[in-house]
Amino acid sequence: MRKILIFGLLIVALAACKKSDRPDQLPDDKLTQVLTAYQTQLVGANNGWIGYLFPQGGGGYTFKFKFNDKNRVVTYSDLDAASSTTAKESSYRLKGTQLPSLYFDTYTYLHKLADPDPTVLGGTSGSGYLSDFEFSFISSSADTIKLKGNLNKSDLILIRAKADQGDDYIGKAFTNNVYISKIANFPYYYNKLVIGGKEYNITINTDQHTVSFYYNRNGFQRFSTEYAVASTGIALRKPFVDGNIIISEFHDFVVNTTNSTLSMVAGNITGSTTNEAAPLAIDLDAPTRMYVAQYDFTSDFGFTINGVKNAQNVTGIPNFLGIQYIPVYAQGYDALMFYYLSAGKQKNYGPAFNTNLTTDGRFIFYGYNGNFGTSPGTAGANIITSVRTQWLNASGYYVFQTGTNSYDLVSVADSKRWIRFY
Amino acid sequence: MKIKLSIIYASLLGMCIAISSCKKETLPDTPIVGLGGDTFAKGPIDDYIKINFTDPYNIQVKYKWDPYETSYNKNITPVNEANVIPALDAVIKIWAEPYKKIAGDDFLRKFSPKEYVMYGSASYNSDGTITLGEAEGGKKITLFVINNYDRKNVANVKQMLHTIHHEFAHILHQNILYPREFKLLNPEWYTASWFNTSVADANAQGLVTPYAKAAVDEDWVETVSYLLVEGQTAFDTIVTKNPGKAATNLRTKEAMIVEYFRSAYGIDFRALQTEVKNGIVLITT
Numbered sequence: 001m002r003k004i005l006i007f008g009l010l011i012v013a014l015a016a017c018k019k020s021d022r023p024d025q026l027p028d029d030k031l032t033q034v035l036t037a038y039q040t041q042l043v044g045a046n047n048g049w050i051g052y053l054f055p056q057g058g059g060g061y062t063f064k065f066k067f068n069d070k071n072r073v074v075t076y077s078d079l080d081a082a083s084s085t086t087a088k089e090s091s092y093r094l095k096g097t098q099l100p101s102l103y104f105d106t107y108t109y110l111h112k113l114a115d116p117d118p119t120v121l122g123g124t125s126g127s128g129y130l131s132d133f134e135f136s137f138i139s140s141s142a143d144t145i146k147l148k149g150n151l152n153k154s155d156l157i158l159i160r161a162k163a164d165q166g167d168d169y170i171g172k173a174f175t176n177n178v179y180i181s182k183i184a185n186f187p188y189y190y191n192k193l194v195i196g197g198k199e200y201n202i203t204i205n206t207d208q209h210t211v212s213f214y215y216n217r218n219g220f221q222r223f224s225t226e227y228a229v230a231s232t233g234i235a236l237r238k239p240f241v242d243g244n245i246i247i248s249e250f251h252d253f254v255v256n257t258t259n260s261t262l263s264m265v266a267g268n269i270t271g272s273t274t275n276e277a278a279p280l281a282i283d284l285d286a287p288t289r290m291y292v293a294q295y296d297f298t299s300d301f302g303f304t305i306n307g308v309k310n311a312q313n314v315t316g317i318p319n320f321l322g323i324q325y326i327p328v329y330a331q332g333y334d335a336l337m338f339y340y341l342s343a344g345k346q347k348n349y350g351p352a353f354n355t356n357l358t359t360d361g362r363f364i365f366y367g368y369n370g371n372f373g374t375s376p377g378t379a380g381a382n383i384i385t386s387v388r389t390q391w392l393n394a395s396g397y398y399v400f401q402t403g404t405n406s407y408d409l410v411s412v413a414d415s416k417r418w419i420r421f422y
Numbered sequence: 423m424k425i426k427l428s429i430i431y432a433s434l435l436g437m438c439i440a441i442s443s444c445k446k447e448t449l450p451d452t453p454i455v456g457l458g459g460d461t462f463a464k465g466p467i468d469d470y471i472k473i474n475f476t477d478p479y480n481i482q483v484k485y486k487w488d489p490y491e492t493s494y495n496k497n498i499t500p501v502n503e504a505n506v507i508p509a510l511d512a513v514i515k516i517w518a519e520p521y522k523k524i525a526g527d528d529f530l531r532k533f534s535p536k537e538y539v540m541y542g543s544a545s546y547n548s549d550g551t552i553t554l555g556e557a558e559g560g561k562k563i564t565l566f567v568i569n570n571y572d573r574k575n576v577a578n579v580k581q582m583l584h585t586i587h588h589e590f591a592h593i594l595h596q597n598i599l600y601p602r603e604f605k606l607l608n609p610e611w612y613t614a615s616w617f618n619t620s621v622a623d624a625n626a627q628g629l630v631t632p633y634a635k636a637a638v639d640e641d642w643v644e645t646v647s648y649l650l651v652e653g654q655t656a657f658d659t660i661v662t663k664n665p666g667k668a669a670t671n672l673r674t675k676e677a678m679i680v681e682y683f684r685s686a687y688g689i690d691f692r693a694l695q696t697e698v699k700n701g702i703v704l705i706t707t
Contacts, residue, residue: 026452
């Protein structure tokens with residue numbers, strides 16, 4: 001027994017004494033190799049990369065990046081018409097941080113979403129849309145690279161562009177989104193989608209780039225996700241799954257403004273919508289969620305009436321900036337505040353009222369008691385009065401959440417009247 | 423037997439140590455990634471910086487994004503490349519060249535910050551204020567809001583150069599302290615919540631800007647920067663508008679500054695003011 005023990009020890013001792021070289025590769029070698037490989041991959045795509053960005057603050061945006069081996073990158077984006085067709089060159093570099101990272105290290109369209117100055121693109125003062133411009137590589141295959149923002153954890157997915165996805169690709173994507181946005185010109189708010197033998201209310205919010213499904217299946221169900229625009233369709237950030245229906249993208253949109261119908265293809269199943277006066281499903285909790293969110297909800301255009309955006313001409317208020325629905329504004333009242341500039345300073349004006357949350361899932365605004373703030377003059381005040389009259393309609397509004405902090409309010413009395421907040 | 427066994431164990435252990443300590447050590451020759459700073463292909467902006475900052479004054483200018491040069495947990499954006507050279511032109515004409523002319527190259531080489539770092543947006547603070555510039559230990563000056571730089575906008579140019587002269591004045595007083603009497607002029611107004619004071623109120627209290635109320639050091643450098651960038655005329659206007667103790671204090675501060683620059687650094691402050699003024703005219707027209 002003891003002999004065995006001694007031999008055993010001897011073997012252990014000898015093994016420990018064995019000369020061993022260093023590991024095959026040093027960490028620095030590995031890191032250099034990985035960074036070089038990523039750089040080669042980025043530069044190697046002849047047609048560049050299509051980038052789908054989903055900032056932490058919500059929404060989905062499409063970019064095109066072309067990297068070269070001189071640390072330069074050319075960018076297009078679907079943020080607005082100009083940046084979708086005009087390229088901007090800036091610089092990038094790869095850096096070994098905790099994970100190998102891609103830095104977009106001088107300003108381009110991508111940075112606008114992350115800009116803390118709200119005069120650049122809106123968003124919150126100090127944080128913008130909580131987006132990113134330095135990303136860690138999470139995974140990569142030949143044609144797909146997944147990255148995650150180092151600061152705000154936004155998602156960026158790069159897909160190698162195909163030969164037919166040239167420099168005009170983002171311009172086409174932007175036009176595509178504008179085309180889809182025509183569905184807001186249908187008279188009624190509700191669009192009933194029939195696909196694979198099932199029915200849903202669908203809302204495509206082309207401002208926030210979100211798509212939402214509302215339906216009853218053992219009670220009310222809601223599914224919302226961001227989408228990124230492609231030249232022929234939209235790609236959903238998260239797939240919509242309902243039994244055998246799985247939708248991860250829509251393409252081949254056909255908007256028929258005469259019949260107020262929309263048809264589109266998901267995978268290989270065609271779906272079509274009809275414009276309806278009544279909802280399929282009502283979200284009973286949505287008014288409460290919105291009311292207690294402690295968020296100042298903004299509307300840029302006020303009510304859409306009978307398919308006409310900005311129907312009450314709120315942008316006609318001199319130096320109009322926006323409308324905010326602010327629950328619990330002051331003195332026991334909620335407010336619908338209109339913001340405008342007067343002599344270079346931001347002013348506000350809007351009705352004080354109370355909000356009733358009914359058990360059948362409605363907002364009813366009542367108890368108007370004068371206005372907060374400073375009147376923008378007779379013409380502007382008249383516009384605000386007309387919006388207020390609609391706002392205080394006694395039958396109230398159904399509420400449909402379209403994203404993290406975005407909600408549509410649809411008049412119960414007349415579903416041709418609705419207002420979009422984000 | 424037990425003793426014998428322990429001897430065997432001990433000798434085995436000794437053998438093991440002996441073998442492993444015989445192993446020859448060779449150091450790896452792989453360079454450490456990122457050691458000595460990031461590398462990237464140089465462009466026209468990099469050439470401009472080398473010619474105008476690095477070669478003459480040994481100053482490094484970082485304009486590409488580096489999260490670790492400032493508060494890495496804040497939402498700040500990098501610079502727009504189009505604004506880098508125009509902004510640096512203003513730094514040369516309104517800060518470097520006036521000092522060079524009055525105090526000489528050696529003075530600049532000795533005291534100039536060794537690093538300028540540029541960011542596109544402002545740095546937003548949790549108290550609702552924004553930071554336009556930072557200086558660290560006389561070594562580094564960080565400039566924010568470069569993306570809003572517009573050389574035709576006099577207020578904008580003055581705002582940026584005010585920051586630089588402010589930070590450079592910090593470096594100067596960190597090397598040679600201003601007169602101690604300065605600290606006794608208006609200690610009652612220094613407060614952490616300086617941003618709740620309007621410009622008019624600060625002036626009425628005998629301070630050139632609200633930020634001068636942040637601390638006595640800030641008061642000193644704000645007054646220096648104000649006299650240089652906003653200029654003597656603007657300073658005189660404040661004094662005229664706020665007679666009494668405020669005016670007396672402001673004049674005392676001005677006299678202390680002129681005397682400090684003469685005795686500490688042998689600089690004619692009045693001549694420096696003129697040079698800065700000329701530089702501003704040159705850049706903004």
